Amino acid sequence: MRRLRNYHFRSVGVKLFVILFCTIVLLTSVLGLTSYYAAKGIITDEVATASSQSALQAADKLDFLLAEYEALSRQFAVDPVLKADMEAVNSSGATTVAKTAAEDRIRRKLDSVKGSDERLFGIRLVAKSLVDAESYKSTGTSSVRSDEGVLDRMKQITAAKGNPVWFPVRPKGFFDAYSESSLTMGRLLRNIQHPDAEYYMLIEIKGKALTDVLSNLHIGLAGEIRILSPDGDIVYGDDDALLGQSSFIQIGAEQSKQENHSFTATDEHGDSQLVVYQPLSIAKWTLMGYAPVSDFTAAAGKLLYITLSVVLAAAVIAVFIGYMLVRLIGRPLGKLAELMEEGEKGNLQVRTRFKSQDEIGRLGQSFNNMMEQISRLAAQSNSSAEEVLATSEQLVAASGTTSLHAREVAMATGEIAQGAVTLAAEAENSNRNVEIMGGKMNEVAEMNTVLDSSAESVITVSNQGTELMKLLVKQSESTMDMMNLIQENSTKLRESTHLIRSILHPMIAVNKQTNILALNASIEAVRAGVAGRGFIVIADEIRQLANQSNQSIESVSKITEEIGRNIEDTAKVVNEAAPLFREQISSVRESSTIFESVKKEMELFIGHIGHSSASILELIEFQQRLGESMASVSSVVQQTNASTQEVASMSSQQFIVSEELVVLSAKLEGLAEDLKQSLISFHV
Structure with a gap:
């Protein structure tokens, strides 16, 4: 059972399922989480930019208020x-x-x-x-x-x-x-x-x-507005109890270098806060506002739920696709492996039932043909073994009877014709050995015939493997062409993002100039007094429109930057995958070369078998000639001793032949039993 589990775990279908499942789930998760964190970053940056602009306007109003009272004190002084x-x-x-x-x-x-x-x-x-x-x-x-x-x-x-x-x-x-x-x-x-x-x-x-x-300055849902002294003490805050105390969130030298006057920090409760600030030019104080980052990124949580849903759906789809792969590839291969194990144990009745026309179906048909040929060979060998066993039993009985009679005759005539019998016995032994050698030669010739048939089957399978590897090489080359097309498209998209950036730069400069003109107009309107109040409203509206336009342009610029980074990441992944596909094509071509080498080696093997069969035929001819020579020698010996020891020679010869026949019959019976026992394990 444990071995069976290991086979299931190591099967091709399970490996394809695991690879496909992990790839789909991993890519979906990485894409979703990257989008989630990118959205959080974009939202935080946009809010920070907008809040910084609001803080800048509020700081301008505070400076204007403080400057008004400084001007009042200056009037008193002069x-x-x-x-x-x-x-x-x-x-x-x-x-x-x-x-x-x-x-x-x-x-x-x-x-x-x-x-x-x-x-x-x-x-x-x-x-x-x-x-x-x-x-x-x-x-x-x-x-x-x-x-x-x-x-x-x-x-x-x-x-x-x-x-x-x-x-x-x-x-x-x-x-x-x-x-x-x-x-x-x-x-x-x-x-x-x-x-x-x-x-x-x-x-x-x-x-x-x-x-x-500061009533128009709002940061988040629960944000706070404070004014800090250069030492970090609270100059102004919503809670009068905090006045004069040191602020937990400080604006250090590193934070003051931020171009958009914003950064993130943790408050006394450990919560992440988005902090925006703007130095005042009159009182040398700093206007600071902060709010929890969670107030701005709460909407991005929906994207996380969507990501989890997509990952779950991708996992379900991957399971379904993996199940189909296991069913179409893993199960047939596993079934074929089990049938081959049964054949290894001697069960030649196993057959596949693959009906598909693909490589697996062809492999199953080849397996069935191989088992048919082995079954016929085993059946023929079993029938021959039974016939040999029956013949050996008859031969043992006949040789026993002959040996009994020969022993009686030999006891009477043994002493007379001992020398002649010995010479005749040696000649007969040589003749029988030659006959046995001829039988063994015939068996070797039959085995060469079987090996020749098996080698032809192996060549057929090698040809099928070679065609399959050529098809795989063509498919891999098509995949490589698609990767090259993706690289070309990524280059075109990168050029498009550069063009968009070049278009946005003049628009940003125009908005900044508009904002400055609106601010100058507001200042001039304030100097004009009552007559310039209507122009103040128009200047504020122009400034707000310029700020909104600036925010939109910055949003488009950041989205363009994000698209550019995604394109760069895609191009990087494609560049990393291209060498892998090239290595795959190289491996497939090497496998095809190996199949060609196997085919050539099997053709050489068939040639060697042919040479071996020809040599065996020559040995059979030499064995027949040697048998004829030994028969002639035996005939000459018998004719030489016939005149003087005819009776003794015949009796001794009969006794010796009978004893040898009994021994050979026993050996033949043992060989037949061994052959029958070896064929019992095959179920035809």
């Missing part, structure tokens, strides 16, 4: 009226009325600016001494505090020497006195001639103003 009022307030020679009027003008100016901008908590001018009585503020602002944190922030403003300083969003404002967060810009209003009249100008902006600016 306002001669405000400067004169601050000098009057701090002048010891000014009257109380003049100081009161100056303070009133300062407060009204601050209130007017604060009232015209609802995004402001307030504007305050703080004296260097941080004394509340010497400070001025717009309505709605709280009192000044002078704790250690406030002093540190004031020192930063002093160190800036009149340049604006932006402070991160604080949950309760610059002085920790509000109920909501605020963003503060500080600037020292310098006065070289009157240092006592220098004030800290603090513009406190509501944190909600940043939220409104």
